[in-house]
Amino acid sequence: MSRHVLLINPTMTSRRSARFPLAVLNLSASLDGRYTSSIIDGNLDRDFVSTAVQSVQAGEVDAVGISVMGGPQLRTAIAVSQAIRARSAATPIIWGGHFPTICAEASLNSPYVDYAVRGQGEETLGELLDAHFGGGGAERLAAIAGLSWRRGAEIVHNRNRAFSAAGIARSLPYERLGNPQRYIARTYLGNRTTGYQAALGCRFRCTFCGVAAMFRGKTALPAPERLELNLSVLTERFGVDSVQIYDHNFFDREQDTQPLLEVLAKFQLPWWCYARADALVNLSEQSWALVRKSRLRMAYIGAESPSDWLLHDIRKGTRIDQTLAAVEKCRSNGVIPELSFMLAPPQDPWGETERTFEFIRHIKKIHPQSEIMLYVYAPLPPAPGSSNPAVERSVSQLRDGEGRPVVFPTTAQGWAQKKWQAYWCHADTPWLTDDLRQRIKDFTTVLGCRFPTITDVRSATWGKATLRALSSWRYRYQRYGRPWELDVARKFVRLWDPRVSGL
Ligand code: B12
Known part of the structure; x- marks a missing residue:
């Protein structure tokens, strides 16, 4: 009987904004024939940590692969990894995606991550599972391109994996998402x-x-x-x-x-x-x-x-x-x-x-x-x-507000702190002064009210028209400072933010 891999896309957005989780779909397809796999999507299953833990505790899972982007998804990835580690210490936990690609060291500095896959994940994941379950020990792991792993206390980053075009020929197993129409x-x-x-x-x-x-x-x-x-x-x-x-x-x-x-x-x-x-x-x-x-x-x-x-x-x-x-x-x-x-x-x-x-x-x-x-x-x-x-x-060359070199976090939890989450989302940096942060916020508010995004199909037309009217003098005369009346109005007319939630 072939081994089973649970692939998880931790929560990163609302149900409304959930789209096909293409990373785990591609990975699942790539394992076919060698490993069976199933998918849990935290964007739809808002209790995905319990769902994942239940599935691991039921003995259905031999390895867990988790997709991790920096920003809000890092927190939910940490939560599910910790929960699985606490209930089933022997189940290998593999992280892949943008966060471990860039921060492989910080990922592996966390006791709930066993392997970090850098770059495109399909081939690396297959080879890693073969090595983990097939034996061959450290020597075999060391030969897997694109893998970062722990040899005793040392963190090892293998050579990069060469670019692969295999992904564009793959058919995606949408049915493994339960009801694909929800995406x-x-x-x-x-x-x-x-x-x-x-x-x-x-x-x-x-x-x-x-x-x-x-x-x-x-x-x-x-x-x-x-x-x-x-x-x-x-x-x-x-x-x-x-x-x-x-x-x-x-x-x-x-x-x-x-x-x-x-x-x-x-x-x-x-x-x-x-x-x-x-x-x-x-x-x-x-x-x-x-x-x-x-x-x-x-x-x-x-x-x-x-x-x-x-x-x-x-x-x-x-x-x-x-x-x-x-x-x-x-x-x-x-x-x-x-x-x-x-x-x-x-x-x-x-x-x-x-x-x-x-x-x-x-x-x-x-x-x-x-x-x-x-x-x-x-x-x-x-x-x-x-x-x-x-x-x-x-x-x-980066320096904080006091002129000291910027030091990035060295653990996944460090990157999950509010200020570093904001950094990953390009929302704040250590060299922004309070004045400049406020200036950016004010301009963003005035611009967003004066020109509400056309991608916003959720807010009422009258609401957008009100914001436009209220903000037009400020935009015209470049009086962006402290637009309190717009802040109040926005409490009633909530505008969609495509930077965070997409279309
Ligand atoms: C859709 C999308 C979103 C959606 C996600 C909605 C959903 N799916 O339900 C939303 C709108 C929420 C979103 C938000 C953000 N996004 Co976005 N998003 C994308 C987009 C357009 C597509 C993602 C995708 O499906 N890719 C296709 C899959 C196949 O590729 P992949 O995810 O990279 O997966 C491969 C590897 O990474 C790896 N891999 C991934 N997971 C795993 C897991 C394991 C176990 C393994 C082994 C390997 C592995 O293997 C996969 C297959 O090769 C990408 C651009 C892009 N084309 O990738 C940007 C992108 C990923 N987003 C990006 C960013 C910056 C953000 C935001 C931080 C923006 C912001 N300022 O807030 C937010 C925050 C996200 C959060 N809340 O955590 C950047 C990431 C850069 C980075 N260094 O992190 C990208 C690359 C856009 C860009 N060009 O800058 N995003």
Whole structure:
């Protein structure tokens, strides 16, 4: 009888925002034929810790794999790991995902984590289970690329695993989620929106981005037939009418993207994706025609900064004239750009923040429908085996408000503290002063009320109109300071925050 692996996606968002947990679905599919597996999704099962413990105590589980992103999911991952460890000390607990990829050392400094899988997890997990259950001891573990583990008191980081494109050919076992229909939701895009990932990775290596730590500058695009097959399954089996495409960077090389656009133009499902300003600006008219026909509604563009020196510093590879040109291109093609910015970099926190506010006002003049996502610049430490000296440099230069070097936590619990959770979510940093934090909060409030996000399909139209009216003088005269009346109004009209909850 084959061994059984329990795969857990700890709670990270509300039921309403839960989308297909693609990591555990992919991992489950990859184990087929060698190990049986089941899935618990904490986004739907709000008592998932008890469910997981019961399943382990019933003796149904030989190993547990847990998906962990930094931020709020880290806390729930710790809770379920501790509970399982307390009830069944011998069950191996394996962490994978963005948190252990970047913070493998901190993960293993925690008594409830036995193995940390870095990067893409499918092959590493299979080899790890073979080694754990098949014997071969430390020597066999040491040979598994992408694995971090404990040899006695020492933490060992094996070599990185090479990029794998196997994931784009896999069919996902949606039925293992119980009722997959619960993951299809009403959003700004349509009544039945799904999350979907077509391509893997990103060829860029921006110093601040977790995707670069996971894929180290590699990408693989699916064949158009593959995309067509998957979209047919999603529309026919689940009645999907719109898609949020999770690809880290949808518009890759034009000659490769165009056949995918042709497939999307066939389906004409309103869609959303991540894109880069330079790629959009350089797209041919023929591709833009396909973009329009396919009904791309919104493109999330990492604008990051209004300063070319910072874009250069973070190895973004785009310029501000391209950001502005991309906004213009989007406007003339009926696409809403969703622009994200990173405020308050330590080199010039106040200056950059104020310049970003000005830049945003300028963008709102060109294309008032542009969506704005405001984050604080918060680069993460380099992953073990990271061969990117620019990341090490950017992090080693960080100083707190008193000029002392920023020291990152060394345990999972350390990273789960409120202030480090906020750091991972790009919401706060040790070098933000109270004044600047307040200034960012005030601007965010005024901007958000003046231009309520179009992705918010939950708040009442009258509520949004009231906030717009109340905030317009403040926005117009740039009087952002202490918008108490907006804070009060927002208690009655709760606005959706797509930074935290997605579409
Ligand atoms: C959907 C999504 C969300 C949704 C999740 C909703 C849901 N599923 O129900 C929501 C909106 C809640 C969300 C929120 C956030 N997100 Co998010 N999100 C995504 C997105 C678009 C897709 C995730 C996905 O399905 N990926 C596909 C799967 C297959 O990839 P994967 O998860 O990386 O899994 C692979 C490996 O990581 C590994 N692995 C993962 N788990 C495990 C477990 C084991 C045991 C093993 C062995 C391996 C393993 O193997 C998997 C297969 O190869 C990604 C971008 C992306 N395309 O990944 C961003 C992304 C993951 N999010 C990101 C961020 C920053 C956030 C936020 C922190 C933003 C914020 N400021 O608040 C929040 C906080 C989350 C929280 N509450 O904890 C970053 C992560 C960067 C980082 N270093 O952590 C990403 C990469 C976006 C980006 N480009 O910056 N997110």
